[in-house]
Amino acid sequence: MAKGQAKRKRPDPCSFVIFGVNGDLTHRLITPALYNLAAADLLPEKFCVVGIARKGSTSEALREDLMQGLRRFATRPVDDAIARRLLSCVTAIEADPKQPASFDAMRERLDALEQARETGGNRLFYLATPPGAFLPIARELGRTGMLRENGMWRRLVVEKPFGTDLASARALNGELLNLLTEHQIYRIDHYLGKETVQNILVLRFANGMFEPIWNRNHIDHVQITVDEKLGVGHRGSFYDATGALRDMVPNHLFQLLSLVAMEPPVKFDAHSVRSEKAEVLSAIQTQSQEEALQNSVRGQYVAGKIGDAAIGDYQAIAEVRPNSTTETYAALKLTIDNWRWAGVPFYLRTGKALCTKRTEIAIKFKQAPFAMFRDTPVNRLSQNFMIISTEPTEGIELQFNTKVPGPAIDIDGVEMKFRYKDYFQAEPSTGYETLIYDCMIGDNILFQRADSVEAGWRAVQPFLDAWKKVGAAGLQTYRAGSEGPALADELLARDGRSWRRLG
The missing domain is CATH 3.40.50.720 (NAD(P)-binding Rossmann-like Domain)
Known part of the structure; x- marks a missing residue:
């Protein structure tokens, strides 16, 4: 043990x-x-x-x-x-x-x-x-x-996938709830079986140093990244009918978002936790189709190399439609319309055939005032990030400023890292062990409820509708093995921000 x-x-x-x-x-x-x-x-x-x-x-x-x-x-x-x-x-x-x-x-x-x-x-x-x-x-x-x-x-x-859009998710929920009660249905998402994902609740609510600053007064923005090195492979038929947004955002990325952004539950039980998660997903601001186009980037990979492996064009994959407009990369800017998060953007990105496999939540804290260092050699302060990582390594990292040893005042950014493998002797797992065990003991705290599923689809529906309406217009290409479409950088740059580098 x-x-x-x-x-x-x-x-x-x-x-x-x-x-x-x-x-x-x-x-x-x-x-x-x-x-x-x-x-x-x-x-x-x-x-x-x-x-x-x-x-x-x-x-x-x-x-x-x-x-x-x-x-x-x-x-x-x-x-x-x-x-x-x-x-x-x-x-x-x-x-x-x-x-x-x-x-x-x-x-x-x-x-x-x-x-x-x-x-x-x-x-x-x-x-x-x-x-x-x-x-x-x-x-x-x-x-x-x-x-x-x-x-x-x-x-x-x-x-997953639990539906393909808001209407189909509602229909599936309706039919299942005619056959079973909500407590009998376990909508599974294997991301919630990962130790670091479950640890978000403990990190936030069991440590007095974090929760008081977990709000719009101290947090500048949040980046959620779920990127993969693998291409679509032999799943051309499934993927071409699904795409990156449907495949990843309403489930995996929104599960991470809800754990980061939810309010403290009254107690640590399934009803309380799932209610707060559904509440924060419902608070994601619904965008018009025009806003959805402005606040999103979609891309499709073309031939490139990942390490020594050559990757062909997405459209050359068997069972992918000629001239397909299905996205293999999606980046979104979302806002949460509640007191805690008003004015704090949440940037989400996910893609296939990228330069590295990475799943992380990066919380960027607001910059400290620079005034007291104006007369020193310091010309800028490093950014303050908390990074919660599940892949390739499970752990938590803090980035902050400290003085460089020596007689002059010189400041540099440093990192403080916690890695699960360094502290706990946990056996390697699939991520399904906890979820299957919880199913058998009847604990559905890590499983989605009907209202949470529908709230997630409601938030992404404007993007689905807008992308369908414009078709190929606006679909970017990116080289396999890169960090994704160049336009994704502009999504943050126009707000004076930038993505954390993948490499």
Whole structure:
């Protein structure tokens, strides 16, 4: 157990039912996360994994497939005894929402399996599927009564993207809430499983030195960056219909924004925290289409090099439309219309095929008065930043000014760094361990609520509408391996500010 880590209880007995068990998400993240939970003794004593598999699949074949995926994607060396014990409880069941009778058969097999495994009827349904399958599966689970809670719990985990715009998010929420209650729905965002992201609340509200200055009187602006070195790869069909804004902003970036900008919750529980997060997202000022065009930059990468790897044009990727106007880079300027943040701009950026992989929140504090140093050799003060980083290294950094040793008054900027790996002996993880564990114990503090999802889409809808209206006009290009479109620098420069460099 890592230094300072409290012992956590085991969840109640349950069945973990995965739709999309043969997919990439299951192999890369879910199975390694389950293995890490098993290694930490944090799975229920009475537990089974049910994979909703392709027609003709057997439990033995599924176990072997998951074992191969685990060996490939595990975040730590695999202990064969732990892996075999985990995978021994895996059962394959066929079910297809296009064939309703298969869900009736699934219900009967699941009932029998739970009786044999003594899991008590508690069920966690995980939709690790493309978004188009969310509602068909949920409807069949509802029709067959498998979502009904009669003395046991039933929970549904829904992956992103949760809708493609405000209207579709509202429709999806409406249908799901006809089948389940809000407390049964777990809209998952793996960014919230990262330790540093969760630590934002502790950093802000457990330290008396930070919260008093966490407002418009002391903070100049906030930059939120989620950039990737990888290009679109083989996901041309999905990405060309989605784009950087839909893929990243209403979920990942807004989750980071809400944790930074929310008001202190009355207490640390799911209702209080999620209410404050929804409230601050609702306070993001809705822009007109003209304002959205002025306060945004969108770009698409062209051929370049990232390290020694050559990256081709985005439009040369298979299943990307000819002359596509889908953005692979998006930068936005947002404002929050409340007392704490009035006049403080929030700059967001995210992109593919950039020079480095980085996820960080950079909080720029207002400059100290320069007057007392006017008669010294000092001609400027370094900027004061707090940088909360989750990739490539999880940690927190403070940048401030100090005197350079010597007889003259000379000032330079220095850094004070905290890195998780230097202080805590935490095992490498996927980021899903905490989220899956919380699903099993019924703690939805790290999961989005319906009103929060819709508030996020409401904030980005003007940008979607404006970009669709102008089409190719205004779409910038940038070289793969660069820092993004040059016009993104102007977004801040006209306010007298600049992005933190990625390199």
